[in-house]
Each structure stands twice: as C-alpha cells, then as structure tokens.
Amino acid sequence: MEGALQKAIYVVLDDTLRKDLAQKIVKVAVACPGNCGQEDKIEYIRTEFPRLELKNIAQVISQLQAIEENLAKNNESLEE
Numbered sequence: 001m002e003g004a005l006q007k008a009i010y011v012v013l014d015d016t017l018r019k020d021l022a023q024k025i026v027k028v029a030v031a032c033p034g035n036c037g038q039e040d041k042i043e044y045i046r047t048e049f050p051r052l053e054l055k056n057i058a059q060v061i062s063q064l065q066a067i068e069e070n071l072a073k074n075n076e077s078l079e080e
Contacts, residue, residue, distance in 0.1 A: 010054070017057040021049065024064045031071045038067045 025046050032038055045060055052060060 014054045014057075017054065017061070018049075021052075021057055021061050021064075024061055024068070025049065028064050028068050028071070031068060031075075036071055036074070038071070042067065 025042070028038075029042055029046065032042055042064075045064065
C-alpha cells in the first residue's frame with residue numbers, strides 16, 4: 001500500500017512540475033524571439049523536456065526563471 005501511495009505522489013509531483021516547466025518554457029520563448037542570446041539554451045531545454053528526470057526539473061525551472069528575469073531587465077533598460 002505504501003509503495004502505491006509513493007508512486008501516486010511521484011506521478012502527481014512529476015505532472016505538476018512538468019506543467020510548470022512547460023508554461024515557463026513557453027513564456028521565456030515568447031520573451032526571447034530568437035535574438036536574446038539565450039535562444040540556444042531555451043531550445044535545448046525545450047527539446048530535452050520529455051527526457052528530464054523529476055530531480056532535475058526544479059533546477060531547470062530556476063534556470064528559466066533567471067533567463068526570464070534577465071530578459072525583463074534588458075527590456076527595461078531598452079525602454080529607458
């Protein structure tokens with residue numbers, strides 16, 4: 001019984017983090033239309049998405065968050 005519960009928790013956690021990661025990939029890809037200097041990294045993450053292990057997903061979300069924040073800062077600088 002405990003093994004089934006752990007597996008269910010793993011599946012829910014994996015699904016939730018993958019949805020978050022997918023949303024973050026789309027958001028960052030839209031913010032970087034191909035000329036932001038991070039397009040290769042974004043594309044790599046996008047293509048590796050299906051193969052990422054659960055233990056690495058949170059780290060990749062953090063990497064994309066940092067890219068998103070840098071893009072926002074750069075856009076603010078351009079607007080000034």
